[in-house]
Amino acid sequence: MSERHAYRCTMGATLLDPSRTLFRLWAPTCTEVSLLLEGYPDLPMHVAAGGYFECIAPVEAGARYRYRVGPDLIVPDPASRAQPDDVHGPSMVVDPRAFEWRSTQWNGRNWEQAVIYEVHVGIAGGFRALCDDLPRIAALGITAIELMPLSEFPGGRNWGYDGVLPYAPESSYGTVDDLKMLVDTAHRIGLMVFLDVVYNHFGPDGNYLAQYAAPMFRAGSHTAWGAAIDFRIPQVRTYFLDNALYWLMEYRFDGLRLDAVDAIPERDWLVELLVHVRACVEPGRRVHLMLENRNNDADLLRRGFDAQWNDDGHNVLHVLLTGEHEGYYGNFQAGTACELAMVLRDGFVFHGQVEPVTGQPRGSPSGDLPATSFILFLQNHDQIGNRAFGERLDRLADPRALLAAYALLLLSPQIPMLFMGEEWGSTRPFLFFTSHNAALGRIVRDGRRAELAAFSHFSDPAVRETIPDPNDPATFEASCLPKSDRQSARAQDRINLITHLLALRAKWIVPRLRDAHALDARAIGQAAVIARWRMNDGAVLTIMLNLGPHAQADMPPCADRLVYAHPPPDRGKGTPVVLSGYGVMVFMTGDGHG
Template sequence: MRKTHAFSGHFGATLLAPQQTRFRFWAPSCASVSVEIEGHPPVPMARDAEGWFEATAPCGAGALYRYRLNPHLAVPDPASRAQPRDVSGPSQVVDPRAYAWQDDDWRGLPWEQAVIYEIHVGAAGGFRGVRAQLARLKALGITAVELMPLSEFPGGRNWGYDGVLPYAPESSYGTPEDLKALVDHAHALGMMIFLDVVYNHFGPEGNFLAAYAAPFFHAGRPTPWGDAIDFRQPAVQTYFAENALYWLMEYRFDGLRFDAVQAIGERDWLVDLAAHVRARVEPGRHVHLILENENNDSGLLRAGFDAQWNDDGHNALHVLLTGEDEGYYANFATDPAGRLARVLAEGFAFQGEMFPTLGHPRGMETGGLPATAFVLFLQNHDQIGNRALGERLTVLAAPQALRAAYGLLLLSPQIPMLFMGEEWGSRRPFLYFTSHPPILGDIVRDGRRREFAAFAHFSDPARRETIPDPNDPATFAASIPPPDEAETPQGQDWLAFFASLLRLRHARITPRLRGAQGLGARVVGPGAVAARWRMADGAILSVGLNLGADTVDLPDWVAGPVLFQYPPAAGTGARLPRHAVTIHLAEPAHG
């Protein structure tokens, strides 16, 4: 039997029959709207009292259309399912049932089995390029691929956070069917696939919402991207809640990562969103909801969200590995080992304490949350690409110290995440890139260079001119990890290192993860920490990590059979040399 999936919501074009499509459009700022379909006469749309316009027209899949607001302006559908001519072009009617799913019995994996690999689809060769990499990632030990945002953005080169049409997969990456085939193939391999979604802002080009739906934005609440999206409006709430369900139900994604939710003014909407998703997805499916949240709002992790990206953990580890203390690293520079110890014991380093660079308290207490409520990483698109020159840790950190840190990352109870190319120790930068029109591109380039004026290395205006131009195609090309790096002896060595750690994780850590709780952590020397956890079966996992320059003494509770050490002879007993990690797993006592 042919298996298909289609999500029907309040917005957009819905195929009712092979040659009949219903169009729904929220435009409360307009008195009249018509839908213009290429090859057809304009079709007037009926308006209700709340500003919803609706019309049914004799057209089918593939039809190109716009909404005519006035003689001078026709706009794409804000719920467009496809934009073959970029953000300002016509939208395209899509038949969501055109794709027949091959692995429709897939129900996902429990959260504690997640080992996440973040990937930029464009840098990986589009949807088909990502699909070609899945078997290799599966063999390495990756269980979940997370795609950076896919919403249609201007041009063909962008991180994805400048998207303006959240329902339309980026046309330069492939067709909707190509994306569904990618998800389907991941499931056939037994892998989850997550999508990063952006609900806190729209990009600077191609967003016409204010022209026909002024209530979409909160004029009294400015943000770095313009007026805040007004989540008090029922139509706005519906627009984004249905978008989440659209990706989960029609495209069968296994989870969503919500970008920068601290910029969403209505926190209660996030709680409602999680509940709405949980209520609507099919019983028995594992669907995971992941936050990025500068506020460290642990309450959301008790209200339906599975986990949050742990920036605190990254920042502490980065300072220990590099010694950097500018920008947000200044918040971790005075006691990075202490910050890391709290991350390992409790999840967040900041749980209501003053955050120096913000000048106000940050975070909430995390008591009772499992270790798996936090996604830990050493690198991701932000932490590499927000650097002026996009350097990776393979360039910035001592090699032995970096490997010791990876031992902690991949064998701790927090959920680990890697960034594309990290698995073979890529030294290729990942830069910030765009494909804006020239005037906007110049503004973005100049603004980015000004951002780094406060950093000592770029205090000289001439040096700031060396920061790559995001709009230059060469900047994007320079950010693509070259696969031949993986074939070098160094690349093969890194791959073997990661594969061995992930085999250990899946065999010895993952089966014990559900509900694992921290038992405390402490600083044991400059740049050195020790921590331990009680696992689900009562086993005790303990770790000693020394990223400092001197040998340190470990507490006697870092004990039990050695699970992993790096370097392989990383000291004996209670002594741990510089740039080393030792991890022990004491089986539970029975009897």
């Protein structure tokens, strides 16, 4: 059995039958637009309501086309489904029903089962290479892979946040059908696939929209990455709503991670997106929506978004593990163990207080939310790659403390996320890399070095010159992860630990996780905490964690089952215990197993 899937977008090239295609472009700044099909004369497009232009042409899948939007300006389709010759080349008509989906019984997985593995597809070798690696990833106990953004970007090396054609999968990674095969294969072995999408800005090269669709951008408003998108305009809202549904319905992704939604002032559009997705997805199919949101807007989670990346949680743990305190880590210098307790109890640290670094209040109360509303991580693409030299935690932290932190990450009720290579303790960097044209590449390189001048280590211009050039191909190559790195004894030990902890999570935590809430959490030392959660069957999960070298004596007695401990406890059941330096103990009390 097989299935075929297509989502009809408002814009773009829509195959009406095998030999006819409807072309539709939003170009409100233009008075006339022509369709340029390779091998055909220019075809004038008709004006339609709302600033759209459209026409039907006798062409089939594979036809290449562009639009003439001015006497001297020819552009690709901003809703292009495929862009085989990069961002400045022609777009290509795609037949979405040409691909036969084999995973016909797949309806996703419950959110409580999520263990996320963040992947950069280029570092993984492209869609086909990542597809081949899926069984290894699943064997760890991972249940979802999250792909960094795939929208067509300039060149072949980029994190993906410089995408300019949001509907076209990056051509350097493979074909449209290669991506569908990746998702289909993942589903057949029980893996969800999430996609990171960027709706807050376009990249700096290859975005022509301002020249023929000026209302796409909000005059006088900018984000940290470029002109702000104007979500007050109905056609703009539709363009991005369609994009979300296109990935979910046509490519069958199991969820989306919305990048930096704090840069989208129209919060109501996020709610509209949520409503549209829930209404359009087939009954019984589980699709999940995640946020990155510096605003810590807990109400969006109450309205139905599944979870938010817990940057507060990462930042607290990073300071405890490394002692670093510059930049945004300066918000977590004082009483860090107390702040870790807040993360475990409330999810966010900042829920309305003033940040020391910015002097501004941030966040809203979040303690009523279930623990699964927060995605916890020790590393991700941002937190590694935005460092000057892309160092991973295995180069920065005491290995004993790091192993204890992994027990917290993988056994706490918050949803855990790992970054590619983390499962074997990779020490290779993950650097910021691009493949811009030479002029833009110099601007990016110099701008990045100037930003880092604010850090004491890079105050010397000579030191800043040693920061890798993002546009140098060697920067990308240094970030790649050869398979041979997984073969060392140290790598195998880390793989075994991650696999063991995820097996414990699947057995002890996941079946009890729906609506699990924190009972309490408190600091019990400079770098130690104890936290308890009420699980959905009435059991109480207790985690005692010590990220410092000094033992914590006379801890509260814990009855019932010891789920995990490292090192093994030296006291008997029901008596006060000693929590060793760099130790962790996980108990389940009242679990009904006697």
